[in-house]
Amino acid sequence: MxxxxxxxxxxxxxxxxxxxxxxxxxxxxxxxxxxxxxxxxxxxxxxxxxxxxxxxxxxxxxxxxxxxxxxxxxxxxxxxxxxxxxxxxxxxxxxxxxxDDEDAPTEPGLAVATAMTPPLGPEDLGRQRQIDLTAAAVEEAMARADIHSPDDVHFVQVKGPAFAQADLAGAADGLASDDPGKLMGFCRAASAIGVARALGEVPAAEANEAAVLRDFSVRSNVASCSAGLEVSCNEVIVIGMAPGWSGPLAIAHAPMADALDVAAVHHALAGVGLAAAPQLAAGDAARLRAVFVKGEAARSGLIRGRGHTMLNDGDIDQQRHIRAALGAVVAATLGETQLFVSGGAEHQGPAGGGLVAVIAERT
The missing domain is CATH 3.30.1330.170 (Cyanuric acid hydrolase/Barbiturase, RU A)
Incomplete structure (x- = not known):
C-alpha cells in the first residue's frame, strides 16, 4: 500500500x-x-x-x-x-x-486508515460511552492500517459532534453541560482520553469519565480532537508508519510543553529529516505535505511564569487567541502558513501545551 x-x-x-x-x-x-x-x-x-x-x-x-x-x-x-x-x-x-503498490517496501512508510463510531447524542459527550467507542474506533483504524505497535502511531485526528442550544433543550437528562460551547470541550476531552486508552498511553482503568476535564495527567500525546455541528459520530483518522506501506512520505510528532515550545517543532522536523536554522529553507519547506498543531491557552493563566489574558478576554474567544499565537510560532519556524492549527487541547498533549505532527517527503 x-x-x-x-x-x-x-x-x-x-x-x-x-x-x-x-x-x-x-x-x-x-x-x-x-x-x-x-x-x-x-x-x-x-x-x-x-x-x-x-x-x-x-x-x-x-x-x-x-x-x-x-x-x-x-x-x-x-x-x-x-x-x-x-x-x-x-x-x-x-x-x-x-x-495499491506492487513494489515491495524497503522501509516503513506512511500509513493511513480510518474508522467511525456509532452515532453519538448530546448525552454521550464527555461520558464513558464516547471514551469507549473512540478507543474501539482507534483500534479498528490501526488494524486496517496494519499498524501493530502504538509507538508507530504519530497522529490521531478525531472529529466529534456538537449541538446547538435547541438540540440540547430537547435532549435527555444527564448532559455533561447544557452550554453548547462547553459541551464541545467535553466532546474533545472524552475523545482524547479514548485515544489514550487505545494506544496504552494511560491504563484502561484511568481512561474513565471521572478524569474528563479534571485529571489532565490522563492525556494522549498524539490525539487532535475537534467537534462540530456537521458530524453525528466520532470520525477517526489514524496516521503512522508501518512496514507494509511504501512511498516517500514519513510522519513524526512531538508533544509541546507550552505555546512557545519551538524545540518541539524542531524535534518533529528532525523526525522526518528536516532542520530549521532558525527557519526551514524554502527547498525544505517545499517537502512539507501537512503540519498539524494542537494547543490551548494555559488554564493556569501563566506561560513560563508570566501572566496571559487569553482566558479573560470578553471580546475574543481564547481558542482564537491561541490559534493566532501558535500559528505565528510554528509558521515562523517552517516558513509556511498552510498549517492545521487547532485550539481546544483538553487532554491532548501536556496541560497548557499541545502537540505538533509533521508529514514530509523523505530525502
Missing amino acids: RADVIRFDLPDPGDVSALAGAIDAGRVDPGRIVAIIGKTHGNGLVNDYTRGYLTQSLLKLLAARTGEAEAGLQARIPMVFSGGVEGVLSPHFIVFAVH
Whole structure:
C-alpha cells in the first residue's frame, strides 16, 4: 500500500476547484480518497458553518466525479475541518489517498486508515460511552492500517459532534453541560482520553469519565480532537508508519510543553529529516505535505511564569487567541502558513501545551 498526501488552497469554503483540477488532470483518483482534513475561514466555535459548507462542497464534487451517492461518501470518508485561520494562518485542505503498490517496501512508510463510531447524542459527550467507542474506533483504524505497535502511531485526528442550544433543550437528562460551547470541550476531552486508552498511553482503568476535564495527567500525546455541528459520530483518522506501506512520505510528532515550545517543532522536523536554522529553507519547506498543531491557552493563566489574558478576554474567544499565537510560532519556524492549527487541547498533549505532527517527503 502507498499513502499520498496532497495539500490544496481554499479560497473560500465553496471553492474546491483546486481538487477538481487535480482530479481532472489525473493527479488524484477520487475513488482512492480515504480522508480529508482542513482549515476553514470561520470562527471554529459552535456557530461556525464554514466547516459544513466545505463538507458539502467536497461531497458534491466527489459524487460528481465518482458516481457515488453523497451519503455513501460521507459514511466512509472522514472530513475533518477546523475553523479559524487567525493571524498568519492560511485556509487549506489536505487529501489523503491510498493506493495499491506492487513494489515491495524497503522501509516503513506512511500509513493511513480510518474508522467511525456509532452515532453519538448530546448525552454521550464527555461520558464513558464516547471514551469507549473512540478507543474501539482507534483500534479498528490501526488494524486496517496494519499498524501493530502504538509507538508507530504519530497522529490521531478525531472529529466529534456538537449541538446547538435547541438540540440540547430537547435532549435527555444527564448532559455533561447544557452550554453548547462547553459541551464541545467535553466532546474533545472524552475523545482524547479514548485515544489514550487505545494506544496504552494511560491504563484502561484511568481512561474513565471521572478524569474528563479534571485529571489532565490522563492525556494522549498524539490525539487532535475537534467537534462540530456537521458530524453525528466520532470520525477517526489514524496516521503512522508501518512496514507494509511504501512511498516517500514519513510522519513524526512531538508533544509541546507550552505555546512557545519551538524545540518541539524542531524535534518533529528532525523526525522526518528536516532542520530549521532558525527557519526551514524554502527547498525544505517545499517537502512539507501537512503540519498539524494542537494547543490551548494555559488554564493556569501563566506561560513560563508570566501572566496571559487569553482566558479573560470578553471580546475574543481564547481558542482564537491561541490559534493566532501558535500559528505565528510554528509558521515562523517552517516558513509556511498552510498549517492545521487547532485550539481546544483538553487532554491532548501536556496541560497548557499541545502537540505538533509533521508529514514530509523523505530525502
